[in-house]
Amino acid sequence: MESKIAFGGARSGTGPATWGQSAIWDVVRNLGDDAARYNVGGGLPIDPPLPPDHLAGLVRTLLLRHDSLRTTLRRDGERLEQVVAAAGAVPLHARECGPADVVETAYALYPELQALPFDAERELPVRVGVVTSGGLVRYLILSLSHTASDGWGLRNLLADAAALVAGRPLAAGERLQPLEEAALQTSPQGRRRDAAARRAWLDRLRRGPASQFPARAGRPPAAAFPNAVLNSPALGLALDRVAADLEVHQSAVLLAAAAGAAGALGGAPDAVFQVVVNNRFRPGMAGAVNTIAQEGLLLLPGSAAGFPDLVRRTFGAALSAQRHAYYDKLALARDIAGLDAPADHSCFVNDVRGLMPILGYARPAAEPLAAARERTTLSWPVEHAPRRDTTFALDVQDAPGSLELALTADAAVLPRPDMERFLYGIEDLIVSHALALV
Template sequence: MSEPEELHLKVTADRSGSGPATWGQQAIWDAVSVLGDDAPRYNVSIGFPLDAGYPRAAVLDAVTHAARLHESLRTRLRPDEAGGLVQTLDASGRLPVALRECAREETGRVGDELLAELASRAFDCAGHWPIRVGLVEADGLVHHYVMALSHTAADGGGLRRLARDILMLVQGESPERLRELYPATQPLDEAAYQNSDRGRRRDAASRRYWRTKLGDGPRGLFPPRGERSPDALFPNAVLHSPALLRAVDHVAATRRVSGSSVLLAAAAQQVSRISGAPEPLLQVVVNNRFLPGMAQTITTLAQEGLFHLRSVDRDFGDLVRRVHAGALGAYRYASYDKRLLDQDIERLRSELPDLADHSCVFNDTREPGLFRPAAPDRAAVPLARAREHTTLSWPVEFPPRRNLSFAMDVVDTPGAVELAMTADSSLLPRADMEAFLRGFEESIVEDALATGCG
């Protein structure tokens, strides 16, 4: 492998300007600003092979066009004197590109290493653009592409759309055609809407919904199971399930609901089963790309909705249908000014002896209609046997998080769905975390088998 090399790609566009930050930018800024050395954990990143191989100039042109198309990639953020956050869109600047050269058979491994390197450093979002790009070359062509972004610039949905656009541009699609295919609201325009009368009404309605749910929802979902020191680390468990990849799609199609509803139903069921609480309450991360003009936006839009289920059906099919209907309300009220919501919650704490327990977080990060990693080239096994290939690992421990019982991410991986769960072990010991994850998988797979998935 060659010595590391870096260049700075000059980008010039038509528009510049400044204005208040969006609700999403502000929320992520606030979350990251208290993490200190742990801030890179919030970066978002992606890498993928370019098997055909492309000239470096073609890939750099694609990155340049993408930075012109998507203004979040040219946006810096800085606090203002009033304690708010200002976004500044630059018309021109430089974007760092790391270059590596290696043998053709090593490009995947070197790409993974480069991706980890780029994602491991915090971003200076006030002084620099929130994106780093890496190219891995072999035999004079780029065979692997990676990029890391600050979470203030993109969430998972934005990252996947950006990766799609980069690939289409590399393959020869014109920027004009992408703009026609995927019209997208830019962050400055989104902020203008949010500060309009209509935007403020949306914010007020969402916060009112939250206040109502926090006032009448269940208290204390998970009673303490043991003592916890303030600095105790939170275990992270990952269930890798090839069976879930097929089962979720089958149950969703059979029950005529979304895959996210199937997964949310399984999560609510396990909360009730493990905790004994009859009314599960979960914070559900909502990508908000169903809002007008936001379907293709590359910025950070996702926020939490509050989902409250009054009872849990014994029959999983009935549960899925009820969850699908009830989740729509939570999704509708998941776009708001989080600073104002936090103030609402503090006022509510002073008025009520306690609030509903909203310490369980569920995030279905998948968008199979847009992107699904290619499955390994191996023969599919019957669903009844696929669970034999399920694995459970405990890869890492994280610093404690305030007001968190557990956080679960659902992730599409090559040939499988992964459930990544981080929990406070004084509320959910490791044995309960494992029971939760395995019960989650079992409910969906058993329903898929019962409804004809072979």
């Protein structure tokens, strides 16, 4: 059953779109019905359960707290604008079930909401789902357009929702709203930051390899991009151990393994990845619900080095990429078009662990690594339409009691057997090092 949650009396205004809004708009507007795969969403149990009116009030509080949830985008000549609404309504999708079926019903409702594309010009960028039993709300799901938030913003939104459900005060601290962020970006400080980031990108693009898979360079893209998913309980266990042993963040271990596995396949001496950076370490952005994450460019010379050394160098290179991941993406695209022969930057890595939870996946159970490795599986769930300027996109994501590597690739450059070798190669580098520690 669908109804609406109305709100009013909120902040409103119109201004230029932020860098993040513009970048996502540019991606999703060309995807049509396929744009739904860029939606972000998650949920949380409501315990103790709440009356529907109480839950609607909770959602109104979130709508008034975060302007991005009330923001649409529109084109004004050459400029993309954001429009923040003072009043309106968002869809509410409700499912009633028995007390024992709440989790199963939430699992069924979540993909239904995520599968619906948003109209960023005419539709507020949030949908609400609730699972009720005995007339009380027992589960809340929030599905957002990517123009409203990235995964880190979704996590902040769910934290606010959990605080409201528990009756705790909402987190204090400055939260840049989208119009405020746009004002910062167009200020002299913002223009200097943008210029510095784009200079760093261009410097790396001048130094990186022309192709990371030279044997197949220049082939036209495949008609469909396969998607392979490696589900590895052992990888989930080994990652903690390797990161602790080498005293780095887990993301550095994953990036190093991806660089090593890609280098073994393509033979390129250096790795170049576009790595999604959350940008929440910048002032005023820690608690923001908005599209702030952007790609940083990671250049890693000598990706064939020994794994411990590769991990340590990756950690430093990743920090450098993060420093220069906040910029005007459309201006950067014009800069890159002016380069004679930019490095291959068609490989993407996105670590989304913990960002889009629905029920809070359990961590891998403690067991011997060798036994856990025997339970690794590889599946081919779907094929996607070709992605522009993409050789591969690797997502690291949670799974129940496991960790998954989801790879979408241009089969003309990485045929299915190479995709399989790439994914198993990442697992092998990390798990083998963890086994050596034991």
